[in-house]
Each structure stands twice: as structure tokens, then as C-alpha cells.
Amino acid sequence: MDLSSRAEEEPRGLSPSAKKAGKIWRGMGALEYREWVADDVKVGKLTSFPRSVKLKPAETVVFSWITYRSRVQRDASMPRCRPTSGWPE
Secondary structure (H helix, E strand, O other): OOOHHHOOOOOOOOOHHHHHHHHHHHHOOOOEEEEEEEOOOOOOOOOOHHHHOOOOOOOOEEEEEEEOOOHHHHHHHHHHOOHHHOOOO
16 A cells, blocks of 8 residues: 555644644654544443543543554654654643
8 A cells, every 4th residue: 555645645633732643753764643632532331542541531532543654664763752853742
């Protein structure tokens, strides 16, 4: 699957902070950035995503991932991940 054509694509429906984070990650070489807000995930009886993160009543799980062409490319971008790189606070 060729992800290079998706590198500049900005998914619809992202929060302003997710759009900013995606722009920052793509600027550091990521092919794509995806984020999901699990505001309607039910707590399972034995195991579930809310249980795994010990979700408190007033909290919402936000799950994201970043795709790189290779692990080498990912590792090379990590030193640039600093608060001064434009991350939302």
C-alpha cells in the first residue's frame, strides 16, 4: 500500500489540537496521523479499553497513532519531539 499520496491529507472531523498535532508529525516525516476519541466506549465486564487505562468518570480516552515509512525514519524524528517544536499545550 502506497501511503505517500496520503502524506499531506488532512482527515475530516479532527479537533483543532489533532489537526495541529498531525501537521507537526507530518512535518517531522510522518506519512499520516490518526486520532480517535472514545467518548462512547462502554466499560466491559472483564476487560475493555476504559478499564485498561483506568478511566475516571470525568475522563475521555483519546487514542492516536502515527505512521512512518520505516522504523529508522520514526527513530530519526523522535529527537525533534520537544515542547519547543510547536506541540499544543
